[in-house]
Structures are given as C-alpha cells and as structure tokens.
Amino acid sequence: xxxxxxxxxxxxxxxxxxxxxxxxxxxxxxxxxxxxxxxxxxxxxxxxxxxxxx
Amino acid sequence: xxxxxxxxxxxxxxxxxxxxxxxxxxxxxxxxxxxxxxxxxxxxxxxxxxxxxxxxxxxxxxxxxxxxxxxxxxxxxxxxxxxxxxxxxxxxxxxxxxxxxxxxxxxxxxxxxxxxxxxxxxxxxxxxxxxxxxxxxxxxxxxxxxxxxxxxxxxxxxxxxxxxxxxxxxxxxxxxxxxxxxxxxxxxxxxxxxxxxxxxxxxxxxxxxxxxxxxxxxxxxxxxxxxxxxxxxxxxxxxxxxxxxxxxxxxxxxxxxxxxxxxxxxxxxxxxxxxxxxxxxxxxxxxxxxxxxxxxxxxxxxxxxxxxxxxxxxxxxxxxxxxxxxxxxxxxxxxxxxxxxxxxxxxxxxxxxxxxxxxxxxxxxxxxxxxxxxxxxxxxxxxxxxxxxxxxxxxxxxxxxxxxxxxxxxxxxxxxxxxxxxxxxxxxxxxxxxxxxxxxxxxxxxxxxxxxxxxxxxxxxxxxxxxxxxxxxxxxxxxxxxxxxxxxxxxxxxxxxxxxxxxxxxxxxxxxxxxxxxxxxxxxxxxxxxxxxxxxxxxxxxxxxxxxxxxxxxxxxxxxxxxxxxxxxxxxxxxxxxxxxxxxxxxxxxxxxxxxxxxxxxxxxxxxxxxxxxxxxxxxxxxxxxxxxxxxxxxxxxxxxxxxxxxxxxxxxxxxxxxxxxxxxxxxxxxxxxxxxxxxxxxxxxxxxxxxxxxxxxxxxxxxxxxxxxx
Numbered sequence: 001x002x003x004x005x006x007x008x009x010x011x012x013x014x015x016x017x018x019x020x021x022x023x024x025x026x027x028x029x030x031x032x033x034x035x036x037x038x039x040x041x042x043x044x045x046x047x048x049x050x051x052x053x054x
Numbered sequence: 055x056x057x058x059x060x061x062x063x064x065x066x067x068x069x070x071x072x073x074x075x076x077x078x079x080x081x082x083x084x085x086x087x088x089x090x091x092x093x094x095x096x097x098x099x100x101x102x103x104x105x106x107x108x109x110x111x112x113x114x115x116x117x118x119x120x121x122x123x124x125x126x127x128x129x130x131x132x133x134x135x136x137x138x139x140x141x142x143x144x145x146x147x148x149x150x151x152x153x154x155x156x157x158x159x160x161x162x163x164x165x166x167x168x169x170x171x172x173x174x175x176x177x178x179x180x181x182x183x184x185x186x187x188x189x190x191x192x193x194x195x196x197x198x199x200x201x202x203x204x205x206x207x208x209x210x211x212x213x214x215x216x217x218x219x220x221x222x223x224x225x226x227x228x229x230x231x232x233x234x235x236x237x238x239x240x241x242x243x244x245x246x247x248x249x250x251x252x253x254x255x256x257x258x259x260x261x262x263x264x265x266x267x268x269x270x271x272x273x274x275x276x277x278x279x280x281x282x283x284x285x286x287x288x289x290x291x292x293x294x295x296x297x298x299x300x301x302x303x304x305x306x307x308x309x310x311x312x313x314x315x316x317x318x319x320x321x322x323x324x325x326x327x328x329x330x331x332x333x334x335x336x337x338x339x340x341x342x343x344x345x346x347x348x349x350x351x352x353x354x355x356x357x358x359x360x361x362x363x364x365x366x367x368x369x370x371x372x373x374x375x376x377x378x379x380x381x382x383x384x385x386x387x388x389x390x391x392x393x394x395x396x397x398x399x400x401x402x403x404x405x406x407x408x409x410x411x412x413x414x415x416x417x418x419x420x421x422x423x424x425x426x427x428x429x430x431x432x433x434x435x436x437x438x439x440x441x442x443x444x445x446x447x448x449x450x451x452x453x454x455x456x457x458x459x460x461x462x463x464x465x466x467x468x469x470x471x472x473x474x475x476x477x478x479x480x481x482x483x484x485x486x487x488x489x490x491x492x493x494x495x496x497x498x499x500x501x502x503x504x505x506x507x508x509x510x511x512x513x514x515x516x517x518x519x520x521x522x523x524x525x526x527x528x529x530x531x532x533x534x535x536x537x538x539x540x541x542x543x544x545x546x547x548x549x550x551x552x553x554x555x556x557x558x559x560x561x562x563x564x565x566x567x568x569x570x571x572x573x574x575x576x577x578x579x580x581x582x583x584x585x586x587x588x589x590x591x592x593x594x595x596x597x598x599x600x601x602x603x604x605x606x607x608x609x610x611x612x613x614x615x616x617x618x619x620x621x622x623x624x625x626x627x628x629x630x631x632x633x634x635x636x637x638x639x640x641x642x643x644x645x646x647x648x649x650x651x652x653x654x655x656x657x658x659x660x661x662x663x664x665x666x667x668x669x670x671x672x673x674x675x676x677x678x679x680x681x682x683x684x685x686x687x688x689x690x691x692x693x694x695x696x697x698x699x700x701x702x703x704x705x706x707x708x709x710x711x712x713x714x715x716x717x718x719x720x721x722x723x724x725x726x727x728x729x730x731x732x733x734x735x736x737x738x739x740x741x742x743x744x745x746x747x748x749x750x751x752x753x754x755x756x757x758x759x760x761x762x763x764x765x
Contacts, residue, residue: 004181008188012165019161026153036103042080043087 067097067111072132074125077106082130089128096124108132118285118297149265155200156262159255162196163248167743170248174740186238186245193247197231200254203261219399219444222406226435227253233432244429249436249742256441256750263448267455268467286311286318289362303368311356311363313518319352319368326361330354331519333485335662340620341572353662353681357519377638380666381687393469394714395447406438413733426735433737437728442749446717449757454710457764462678462693463703470689473673474707476654480603480700481645481671483659484614484621488596488628490695491660491679493523493572493588498531501584507536509576509584512549512560515541520574520588521549521560548574592624599697600628606704608656613641615663641667658700660684675700702764709763717753724749 025031077083083101086108090099095116100109112121118134125132169185177185201224208220227250234245285299286309295310300318303309308324311317327345332354341357344350350363413434417427451468458465465471485491501509510533513524538551538558548561556579563575563585572588593599603610612632614621625632633644641659645667648655657664657671660680668674668687676688685691692699728745731737737745 004184011168012192015161015165019157022157023154026150033102033104036083036101039080039083039103043084 066114068114068116069109069111070121070134072108072110072121072125072134073106074101074108074130074132075106076130077101077103077108085128086125086130090124093120093124095120118299119287149262149269152203152258152262152265155203156255156258158196159200159251159258162192162200163251163255165192166248166251170245170739170743173245182243183238183241186234186247189245189247190235190238193231193234193251196251197227197254200251200258201227204254204257217399217403218396219403222403222435223253223257223439223444225407226250226432226439230432230436233428244739246432246436246739246742249739249746252743252746253436253439253441256746257444260444260448263445263452264468267448267452267465286315300368303365305365305367307365309363309365310360312360313356313358314522316355317350317352317363319363319365321350321363321365321367323348323350324362324364326359328356328358328361331357333491333661353683355519377662377665377683380638380642381669381683391469391473393447394472394711395443398443398718402443406435409438409729409733410435416733417735430732430735433735433742434729434732436742437732437737437745438725441746442721442724442753443718445750446721446753446757447714449754450710450713450717450760453757453760454706454763457761458699458703458706461699461702461764463699464691464693465703466689466691470673471707471710473654473689474656474703475711477656477673477704478608479648479653480608480610480656480658481613481641481648481667482610482630483661483664483667484612484616484624484632485590486660486679487658487664487677488612488624488697489590489592491590491677493520494591495524495527495586496589496591497585497587498527501586505576505584506531506533508538508553508558508578509533509560509586511535511538511553512541512551512558512576515551516543516549516560518548520572523588524574524586553578592627593695593697595696595698597628599701600630602698602701603704606701606708608704613644613657613659613667615641615661638663638666642670645670656704657688659688675703706760706764710760713757713760717756720752720756721749724752 030037074086077086083103086101087099090096090108090110093116096110096112098111101107102109108125110121122132122134166189169189173182173185204220204223204227207218208224211218211221230246230250234247234250236242237245285297285301286303287295288298288303289295289308289310298307303319309318309321313328323344323346325346327343329341330344330350331341332351335351335353344361349366350356352368410431414427414431417430418424422430448468451471454471455465455468482488498506506528510525510528513521513528514535515521515538536553538553541549541551543549544561548559550557550559550561552558559577560574563573564582574586574588575582576584576586600610610630612621612625612628612630612634613636614632614634615636615638616634618634621632621634633640636644641664645655645657649672654672657667657674658676659668659674660677662681662683664676665681665683665687668676668684673690674688675690675692676684678685678691678693680688680691690703692703724745728737731741
C-alpha cells in the first residue's frame with residue numbers, strides 16, 4: 001500500500017508531463033508543417049556555414 | 055534593455071502570406087528562405103512546406119510588385135493570400151481544440167484503464183475504493199474538458215427541438231459518470247469511469263479525423279486561391295504609380311494593367327487598346343478586342359498590351375457581384391443536404407433511448423430495485439452508444455480523401471464525398487474544363503526544326519500568354535533556346551531581336567493571316583518563315599474519361615457559354631449533346647430541370663459564369679486552373695491536365711459509401727449481440743471496455759481497405 005501511495009502519483013505526474021509537453025509543442029507550432037520538418041534536415045543552415053569559413 | 059531597443063523599429067513590419075505552389079523539395083525551402091532575406095526590405099521568410107506557403111515579414115516600403123518580383127528572381131511564382139476569410143482561422147482553432155481534447159481523453163483513458171485493470175483482476179476493499187476515487191479524480195475534469203464539443207452540440211440540438219448523435223452520447227456519459235460516482239461513494243463494485251472516458255476518446259478521434267480532412271483540403275485550396283487579395287497598380291494624379299489592394303480600389307482611380315494581368319475591377323479603357331480574354335467570365339474562348347472607351351470587367355485577362363483603365367465599379371459593385379448573389383441563392387439547396395451519419399442518428403438516437411428506458415422499466419417491474427435497474431439502463435446506454443458509428447463515417451472518408459489527394463483531387467469535406475456517390479448525370483462546361491482553357495501550339499510539327507531554337511529564345515523573352523504557351527510546348531519537346539541579343543519587346547506587336555547577326559521577330563501575323571485567329575509569326579530579315587497557330591486543345595484523356603463516365607452509368611452533357619460554332623467540334627469529338635450560348639442563369643435553369651426530373655447532377659466547370667451552377671449542383675468539381683469563384687463554389691478540385699480524376703473521384707466516392715454502409719452493418723451487428731447481454735445485466739465495465747474497443751478497431755480496419763481501392 002505504501003508503495004502505491006508513492007508510485008501512483010509518480011505515474012500520474014509522468015503522464016501529465018507528457019501531456020503538458022504535447023500541449024506545449026502544439027502551441028509552439030511544431031505540428032504546423034510536418035512534411036517541411038522532414039525536409040529541413042537536408043537544408044544547409046547558411047549562418048552556420050558562414051561561421052565555419054575562415 | 056538591449057533587446058528592447060533592437061526590437062522597437064521592427065514593430066513596423068508588415069506580415070503577409072504568399073501561396074507558392076512550386077515548393078517541391080528541400081532545395082526550394084533553403085533557396086526561398088535564404089534568397090528572400092537578401093532583399094533588405096524583407097526581414098524574415100518562413101516556408102510552410104505542407105501548405106505550400108511562405109510567411110514574410112517586410113518593412114512598410116516594400117510594395118506588392120517588389121515582393122512578387124523577389125519571388126520571381128528566385129524562379130518561383132507567388133500569389134498573395136488575402137486577409138480574406140476569417141472563418142478559416144475559426145475552423146483551424148476547432149481542429150486544434152479537438153487535438154487537445156483527444157490528447158487529454160487519451161491520457162485519462164490510459165490511466166483509468168490501468169487502475170481499472172487492477173480492479174478487474176481482483177482488488178477489493180480499501181484498494182478498490184482508492185482506485186475508484188482516483189479514477190473519478192482523473193475522469194471528472196477530463197469529461198468536463200473533452201466532452202464539451204458533444205455537450206455543446208447536443209444542447210444546441212435539444213434547444214431547436216430535434217435530436218442528433220450527440221444527445222445519446224451526452225446523456226450516456228453524464229449518467230454513467232453520475233452513477234459511477236454514487237457507486238464509488240457507496241463502496242460499490244462497478245464504476246464505469248473507464249467506459250465513459252473511452253467513449254469520449256473514440257468519438258473525439260472520429261471528430262478529429264473529420265476536421266483533419268477539412269483542414270487538409272483547405273490548406274490546398276488556399277494555396278490555389280491566387281486572385282484573392284490582389285490589386286492593381288494605380289496611377290496617381292502626379293503620374294506616379296503605387297500598388298493598391300483590390301479592396302481599396304475606388305471608382306475614378308486609373309489602373310495600369312500590364313499584358314498577362316487580370317483586371318481587379320470593372321472599368322473603361324482610357325489609354326491604349328488590347329485584346330481581352332473573357333473565358334472565365336462568359337465561357338467565350340476567342341479573345342475580344344478592347345479599345346478606347348470600351349467597358350472591361352473584373353476577372354478578365356488582358357492578353358496583349360498594357361492599358362490604362364478608369365475604375366467604374368470596384369469590389370461588391372462589379373459585374374461579378376451579380377454572379378455572387380446568384381451563387382448565394384443557389385447554394386442553399388446544398389446546405390439542406392443531411393449527412394449520412396445524421397440520418398442514421400435520427401433513427402438511432404430514439405432507438406437507444408427507447409432501449410435504455412425499456413431496460414430500466416423492465417427490471418423495475420421484475421422487482422430488481424431502482425439501483426440495479428439504473429445500473430443496467432446505463433450499461434445499455436454505454437454499450438449502444440454510437441462509438442463505432444461515430445468512427446464509421448469519418449474513418450472511411452479520410453482514407454478515401456487521402457487516396458484521392460495522391461491522385462491530385464482535393465475534397466473539401468466529407469459530405470462532398472457522400473453527395474458525389476449519388477450522382478447520375480454530369481453537366482460539363484467546355485472552355486477550361488473539357489478543354490485546357492489555355493492556348494496550345496497546334497502546328498509545331500509543321501515548323502522546320504532549325505527555327506525551333508530561335509522561336510523558343512524569342513518566346514522566353516515575353517510574358518505574353520501566347521509566348522508562355524510556346525515556351526512551355528517547345529521546352530516539353532526538349533528544344534534548347536538559341537543565343538540571341540538586342541532583345542526588344544513592343545507591346546501590341548511582339549518581340550524583336552538579333553540572331554546570328556540577322557534581325558528576327560516573333561509577333562502578331564501581318565498580311566493575310568492578321569485575323570481573329572490566335573497565331574504568331576516568326577520573321578527573319580523581315581521575311582515570314584513560320585506561322586504558329588494556337589488553339590484551345592481538349593484535355594488529353596477527355597475521350598477516355600467521358601467513356602468511363604458512361605461505363606459508370608453517368609450520362610454527360612456539355613453546358614457552355616461559348617458560341618455553337620466553337621462548341622460543335624468538341625461535342626462531335628466526344629459524342630456529347632451540348633447546350634450553347636448559356637448565361638449563368640441559363641445554366642442554373644438547366645440544372646434545375648435535371649434535378650426536377652429526379653437526376654442528381656454533378657456540375658463540372660471552371661469559370662466565374664459557372665459559379666452559380668457549381669453551387670447549385672448536387673455535387674461539383676472544378677479544375678485547379680479554375681477561377682477563384684469556381685474553386686470556392688465547388689466540392690472538389692482536380693489538378694493537372696487530365697480529366698480522368700473526375701471518374702476516379704466518382705468511383706472512390708461510391709466505394710467509400712459502400713464501406714460506410716458495411717461499417718454501419720458491422721455496428722448494428724455488434725449491437726444485436728451486445729444489447730441482449732446488456733439487457734440481461736451481464737455487461738460489467740470489463741465487458742463494455744472490450745466490446746467498445748473491439749468494434750471500433752473492426753470499423754477502422756474496414757475503412758483502411760479503401761486505401762488500395764483505386765489501384
């Protein structure tokens with residue numbers, strides 16, 4: 001029983017954490033352009049490229 | 055503080071969205087985002103690949119043509135997206151609200167299920183009570199939050215004195231929760247928190263799928279709406295020009311309309327003469343001459359030379375407004391259409407309520423006591439709740455819409471698919487629908503191969519529609535442009551240049567061929583060497599598509615605003631009967647006659663003049679090249695030059711409807727087994743959970759079969 005009193009709040013708060021993260025990512029627009037996100041990995045970041053130059 | 059001072063001047067930035075249909079790859083994203091900001095006036099550019107849009111933040115001194123020019127210099131064609139429809143944002147907000155509700159109910163469902171499993175596997179006494187209370191703690195806020203869409207809709211329906219699918223859902227969820235609370239408080243064995251939350255979760259999934267489908271089509275449609283938010287270069291009193299949005303145009307202003315530009319308002323030509331393409335407005339395929347003092351209409355295309363036009367009517371006062379009014383009246387018939395799920399609910403909701411009440415009354419009469427009788431009535435309500443029914447329609451429709459989208463067909467919403475499945479007659483516009491609606495060089499084969507490179511080189515130098523057509527057709531043949539220099543374009547005549555030291559021109563035919571026909575002439579050293587004729591060609595697979603339509607039992611007919619002489623050859627080639635010279639009102643009347651004779655009419659058209667007919671048809675389709683009015687009024691939009699997607703859509707719609715019916719049958723079959731169990735009082739929360747998730751999975755699985763239906 002004592003284990004339950006500790007574990008259940010932990011389990012619930014972990015779940016809530018995930019839910020909160022999901023809400024946050026929706027609000028931040030992370031799901032607005034799903035196809036674009038897949039392609040952006042291929043995009044050379046210009047500012048990075050410039051800083052690499054001597 | 056530093057940040058503040060840096061941000062302060064940025065407050066004056068203007069934010070605008072542009073539709074850029076040609077974004078295809080990662081290269082395009084980087085080219086646009088990094089290329090656009092090289093213009094100092096553009097502070098930031100962000101590409102949305104999914105919706106094929108670019109969001110710009112620019113300073114106030116960057117005018118619309120400059121911004122479009124920035125896109126053009128990178129090799130992209132951009133169309134400004136107007137501030138326009140506010141309701142669009144409203145719908146996006148509902149979709150986001152639904153995602154949140156799905157997430158919350160999903161989280162709650164999993165946690166409550168975890169607690170419930172321990173109860174079902176034998177937890178007793180204090181542990182069971184603790185778990186029930188915990189479930190209640192999770193379920194109550196969840197139901198209050200995630201149940202809002204259903205409660206709201208049910209309340210609206212009840213207030214208007216009718217019932218829909220949401221009424222039994224709301225009653226079932228509320229009763230189940232209330233009874234479970236009572237059970238929990240009195241240390242009872244059965245709490246239905248998991249069932250109530252699971253029910254919400256599955257139903258929300260269905261709702262969300264429905265809204266995703268609408269969103270996706272909407273994204274595609276807004277990317278296509280090119281004329282919205284456009285405007286014109288207005289010549290000021292001092293002779294300077296500045297860009298003015300279409301909404302800000304006033305009568306009396308003088309617009310400068312370049313060749314290849316669409317007019318933003320009605321007006322009278324005050325300087326220059328040109329030819330105007332009326333095809334979107336009237337369906338007439340041959341361009342008309344327009345000279346000084348001639349009246350020209352908004353939405354028509356200036357194809358030959360720049361002209362100055364004094365605005366006589368703008369915005370809602372234009373000739374288009376008349377068509378818009380007709381459309382408003384015509385579309386009322388469509389809004390009376392009742393979706394299949396709602397039709398099912400009209401029968402289903404009373405049946406469910408009747409069963410629950412009968413169960414309650416029956417057990418009361420049998421002397422079971424109100425508590426047990428209520429428990430059984432709630433079990434009946436939960437088991438019959440249209441969980442699978444709520445998923446049956448949207449799951450099938452979203453899979454179908456996804457498959458059609460891959461074929462280049464955008465479906466605006468689920469009801470469009472339902473109506474599309476019922477049609478048995480197609481009325482088709484000619485210009486731009488059966489034909490491509492743009493000039494295609496018809497005699498390229500007769501032109502000597504040695505002249506083709508120089509033709510292409512000259513054509514590339516001009517934005518004239520005929521030059522654009524020539525460029526496209528020659529490039530498609532793999533011709534490479536010859537090297538030319540000293541290029542000069544003369545409005546109203548054509549392009550002149552020097553090729554291998556000899557003067558060459560491409561322009562309006564001189565002499566015998568200077569008629570009304572669409573043609574352009576290549577001259578070398580002042581001698582005519584080639585005459586390219588243009589015609590509005592049939593779509594490449596039109597014959598095949600019409601034959602397939604017949605095979606599907608849909609008889610087709612042409613409904614054109616063009617002259618009989620222009621329609622006859624098309625009608626003959628396709629073997630169709632045709633009505634010609636129709637005004638928008640005539641087209642409406644033709645549809646009304648067909649509907650009156652008991653036919654379900656599919657209207658396919660593209661022009662402004664088709665708008666009312668598209669709105670009036672039982673279902674309607676427009677090609678991607680259609681006018682905004684056409685695209686807005688129609689249910690589906692098909693891309694590309696082929697006509698076959700029309701047949702694909704009808705086939706898919708019928709297949710979808712068959713799957714939806716199967717899904718209904720499955721849901722009813724499940725009820726036939728489950729309801730007697732519930733009546734007998736055998737449905738514990740465990741049985742309810744298994745039955746609900748099982749039936750939902752079967753329905754979704756059946757819907758997924760549509761994925762390969764077009765292969």
